[in-house]
Amino acid sequence: MSKFPERLLAGYQTFMTGRYTAERARYRQLAETGQEPHTLVIACCDSRAAPETIFDCGPGELFVVRNVANLMPPYEPDGNYHSTSAALEFAVQALKIRNILVMGHGRCGGIAASLDPAAKPLSPGDFIGQWISLLKPAAEKIQESSLMTGSERQTAMERISIRNSISNLRTFPCVKILEDKGKLEIHGAWFDISSGELWVMDKDSGDFVRPEVEVA
Structure with a gap:
């Protein structure tokens, strides 16, 4: 044993x-x-970017679903297995959460894979490759840009993927209806592992800005 x-x-x-x-x-x-979390966080599996730690939240505050590259797939009620969609459904319909946060981070391996056309499958199933293909249209456009360095492409893709996931969130009827009624708010954020900086997405422009917080 x-x-x-x-x-x-x-x-x-x-x-x-x-x-x-x-x-x-x-x-x-x-x-x-029972639990009554106020926010659903869609975050990355990366061990360096745990939402409960970053936001200093106690038990029962956050309902967290983590997957490779913090992606939210579009609404697809096709009878297949959809773990992230199931978590969303439970959070919105059963827990009645008031906020959804898509949180990306710097140096994301999943995002790096989406930008690498030569990436090889890690197994015959190529589960990561299939998952990351959700970003293929945007990744191809970023790859074509010769005006950015590799690190600039990486950061741009990490933030674009957050906006992409938010767009996919709104394809779910339960999310769109509640947001339109003002009963649910959707947010985006990007965390820099190296510096500890948090960048929050402006809801109107889509730009990422630093919130004003006191740091010792």
């Missing part, structure tokens, strides 16, 4: 003697009354 990772056991011990002890009442309340 394989041994459970020691790092995880050590982390769990720290959690139980630290955060859980401090928030024991909160956890018990959540267990008894």
Whole structure:
């Protein structure tokens, strides 16, 4: 029998003697009354960009779905398996969340793959390649630009993909109806792993701007 990772056991011990002890009442309340998160976050699987850590949120505040390159596919009720769409459906219809945030980040491996026409499948199934193909039309246009460096293309694609996912969100009837009624707000943000900077998408222009926050 394989041994459970020691790092995880050590982390769990720290959690139980630290955060859980401090928030024991909160956890018990959540267990008894259920969760009421205020925001659904569609984020990347990347281990360096955890939304709960970046936004310093406690238990029960965020409903987070993470996938490669923080993508939201379009509405496709075709009977296939759609994990991200299922999470969206549950968050909007069952949890009645009030905000949806698509959060991308710098140095995203999935975005880099979308910009690499020579990328090889990691397995015969090529699950990543198929998933990233959601960005193919935009990626091809970025690749054609000889005016940008490689890093500029990467950052541009990371931000364009956020706008693309927001556009796909609005193809879901439950999202579009609630947004039009003012009962749901959609946001975009981009996190720079290297500097810790957060850039928020302006809803009108689509530009990414730095919010005014005090940093020690």
